[in-house]
Amino acid sequence: MQRIVDQGTLSQLRRGVIEYCVLALLRDGERYGFELVRTLSEVPGMVTSEGTLYPLLSRLRRAGVVETSWRESPSGPPRRYYRLTASGRSVLEAFSGEWVSFRNAVDHFLEQEKAV
């Protein structure tokens, strides 16, 4: 594949959406840090380095959209569990709506280009 897309632009795009992907992963219940990080990084094209997700989780916690608790794990070290707060749930809902119209708008122009 030719590398003509500016990597800076792509990483800006990822940065902009990844926190909402984290919130979306927590929609159906809590998950622990390692589980979240591995789930995100297993989808190609979203995460370039797993380590940078932890500062992001910390920011989400400080912003009050997720809350955490450390709990013992059946095997190995204690795990930090993340769950959505009420405010996180409304942020996620608002973003989901916005995202659909944004994605449609981008698709609209990209598809047009292709058709010409």
Next chain:
Amino acid sequence: MNAATLHPLARDYLKRLKKAAAVLPRARRGELLAEIESHLSEALPAGASDAEALNVLDRLGEPEEIVAEAGTGQVLAPRAGLNEWLAIPFLLVGGLIIPVIGWFVGVVLLWSSRIWTLRDKLIGTLILPGGLAASAFLFLGGAGMQTCSGSSGTRRNPATGKLERFSESNCPSYSTLHVTLAIIAAILLVVLPILTSIYLGRRTTRAEVAA
């Protein structure tokens, strides 16, 4: 998990991370190190090979990159919530409604806020402790000290044998300076807590604008 049971390569990595994270605020550094150490313990089973360890570390990324990410500003800044909007009235008049406890509720709400800085919290607590209830208390205390006993009526003058009107009191006399100072103090006692409330209110909107 004890860091000593980690793979040697993971231990080296944690050391590098710790060094790079020296620039971060202490709480954030501790949190980051705990998370990454927990990640390494989860990702690397005991007795993992060097190749496995290198793969896990590659996926984590460079310590400097992670620290740079931890140092960036908040993407989703916290917004003033119910907590903040309850704290201000409780601090100002809580003590008038439920003596002492009302104000303490305000203090707890103030210090548990993520919006206000340490300086805001100190101002909110120290100007004035107790809020308007303290002002009211000081007023009543001051008025109490100023009451003086006096009596008036009629009595028979022993010298003349006539009934005379009299009035006497032991009120001290105050100079104009005393009175002026007392009025200034009284105004400050009422105005300062109100100014503090306005200040705290403005600090929440400033945080929202910054978001």
